[in-house]
Amino acid sequence: MADLNISMTVNGRAVEKSAAAGSRLLDFIRNDLNLTGTKEGCGAGECGTCSVFVDGVLVKSCMVPVAKADGAEIETVEGLAPRRQMTPVQRAFHKTGASQCGYCIPGMVMAASATLRENPQADLEEIKQGLGGNICRCTGYQKIFEAVELARDVINGKVPETALDEDEVGESFIGANVRRLDAPSKVTGALRYAGDMVVPTMLHLQVLRSPHAHALIKSIDTSDAEAMAGVEAVVTAADIPGEDGYGVFVHDQPTLATDKVRYVGEAIAAVAAETEALARDAVKAIKIEYEELPAVFDPHEAMSGGPILHDYAQDNVTYHVPIRKGDVEKGFAEADVIVEQDYDTQPIEHAYLEPEAGLAYEEADGTITIHSPSQNITHHRHAASRILGMPVNKIRMIMSPVGGGFGGKEDMHYQCFLALAALKSGRPVRYVFTREESIIASAKRHGFKIRYKMGLKKNGRITATEMYMVSDGGAYGCSTEGVMRKSAILAAGPYDIPNVKVDTIGVYTNNTPAGAMRAFGALQSEFSTESHLDICAEKLGLDPFEIRRINMMQDGAITHTRQKLGSVSIGQVLDEAEKVSGWESGAPTVRGPVRKDLGGDGNREPCTLVPRHTTTASPEEEVA
């Protein structure tokens, strides 16, 4: 397709440039104008990180063909304030701590600015609606709401501009609300994440991924791809010089699949080419012959004679953690009530707004440097040294700003083949995942199936806890071993229980691998314990706080793993939560319809389906 000649005004300056036909306004802004404050989070208009103003209207630039913006006036996050200055909205984000990883923040600042431009008096509900098309995965939005309300009040003169200044520091910097040092770079879009980095002569990488959940690879033919002009390197498992295999605990995952694929989305080959489009075309030109194998998607089936994924684990068990303390059978015999219940939790996606990305290049002294939002450069350096067959000090891992991780960027899913492409081509190579690629290729939170049995005395004392947990670890080990361990140790909760029997079993299946995610197995096991305690409290007629106080660990308690603790603060946090919430005590017997502590301070308004957001101007006035 022929290029288009685009002329527009961007941040007050005239722009005349050609653009590839079919390219999006987002591509033009980021790649042709190098304004990388506008981010790509999903490419489908669903996350809001790419928000810009087109002729004063807030739009998602990933959804706008650049041709449609020809002649328009564009404003990006870089253009909101003069260089080295910030608008009240940006300063308020800085003040309140509204930015965390920062990847959604340029879009959030744009949406906040749009909301206040439209209605400088916008109330909280209108602000929430104005930000409704922008996802933030870190902050919980509360500090963002606070920032927009503060900016509104400053703009309206309701509070003085000094309200945007940093809080006074008291006796110590420790314990003070020092503003985040990185916030200005995030609210102005100045911070460059790995996918924003550009170096001269840089190639673009694309990856061929498995369409099958379980299949043998009979052959890989890359000759057509390699013959294409502009393709500088094609990398497969055959190019790996060292000992392959990565994983946080067990090194069972190949950098690129060798003889077998074990999940849909597994990387098989990578192409580095002059453009992303060319690399994509070359990926399509790679021919692979598969022989499909029976697959298993349920962990219980996998454990009982399902198809075997890894030779070393004939029962498909990745890792099993037992905790044994006392004698649960004795504990159940002593109990007045025994409560049994099954629980299950679903796999979930980290959904960091920054999709995985990286940039690798060889340095003059032969060092291979890899920039990526890796949560574990130390471990990745070791693993890459082994896989690439290079000394550890010739691997230089640089942690680029992480646009959200939550555990999902602890796995070294792409850094090594990116490095191989750079070594093979002798050129810097950059790889940016699409959202879909990020979702299918990266590890998930483990889904758990939990069988729970608890024995209690009439007075609420727990005499025994037995938990049997089977967890779907997917096709590769990733962090499964650690997740099973943490889940098991914490499973029975902060309670003093004489008899405990806990098993967590992580199992291989042909699902997407499961790995590290914030709260790492404890979320799942403690979810069941805390649900279970409410069921028991109802049966025994005890208030939920009370049943926990009756059983809670005290200072110097012995844990389920027989560790002696020092100070134990569970009593304090129970008291504080009860007090601050104004909790009305009573057994959990569906008291909702009659309880008196509902609807007080600390609640938001329920969201209704009726549009609440109406402009002050009536249609007639607008016509006039």
Next chain:
Amino acid sequence: MGEKLRGRGMAASWYGIARTATTDRAGAWAELDDGGTAKIVTGVTEIGEGILTVLAQVAAEELGVRPEDVTLGDNDTARSPEAAHAGATRQTYMISNAVALACRDARAKFDPFMADYWDVAVEEIEARNGEVWARDHHNLRMPMEEAVALCKNNGVVPVGAGSFTSEHTGLDPVDGSGRPWQAYVFGTQVCEVEVDTATGEVQLLGVWAAHDIGRVVNPRGVEGQIEGGVVQAVGQALMEDYIQVDGKTTTPGFAKYILPTSLDVPQVTSVLVEDHDPNNPLGVKGIGEPAMVPTSPAIMNAIYDAIGVRITSLPATPEKVLAALRAKRNKDQVAANVAAAE
């Protein structure tokens, strides 16, 4: 026609800080630099939680400068000491202690020089906010910039290194006994929900969260972690679901994989409990992961309180809540029929 019913639930939690069942370690370098500034180098960086600001606060406090004077060189395996990974709620616990120890090491070069220069005891040297002075000698005081220049002109570069260790042991393979962490934190949250019995939709309206996080370095940062953790748990509890059919996901993008937006999130009221950890120089612990642990069971308990259905399978989607309500109505009807027949 359905009703909108409210209810409340609570849940408690505990969590271990830093790497599990294996000794954890982190290193850092520090330098009192020219112009009254300071340089801190450590091998790990921000994943959004605010660690760089925390480290700057700690370094400023330890060295006697201001947070904005601190330059953080970090995150490069070829240029900085090992600090291991960014996860396991270990950043404040491990890295800020490594930085504190490195700063103290730098002060161990700087303070004796100043004591010598002023002819006072080394214990009398104090520094804060870009100034250094000798306690109880009000004429002995100068800007840090000047003091560092003096120190260097006399041949001493005030640099330091620090390594912090957290002693953990592995678990016994048979009975799981062991000392997986040296610091534990505890939390409790109360949730208030509104359930629409016509649509099955659950809205989380309020969360009251009390968490022990050890000594607080940046209260606003801690609140941000709690608010963010709660909202990730809202996703887990009510909407997010990575679905696969024969190994292929049917939720490959944000149109199908539903995340909490600004319209779904509760108001969060945080209470920070500071039970200082005795096993580290700063007394800190952590909050990143534990913030989200009690939320989903507290929501399920609140749903039960509101409508009398117990959701044991996450997430509590509208479809699941409606199905549970239907099952409950049928069960109640059968019980009523039985009672009538008797």
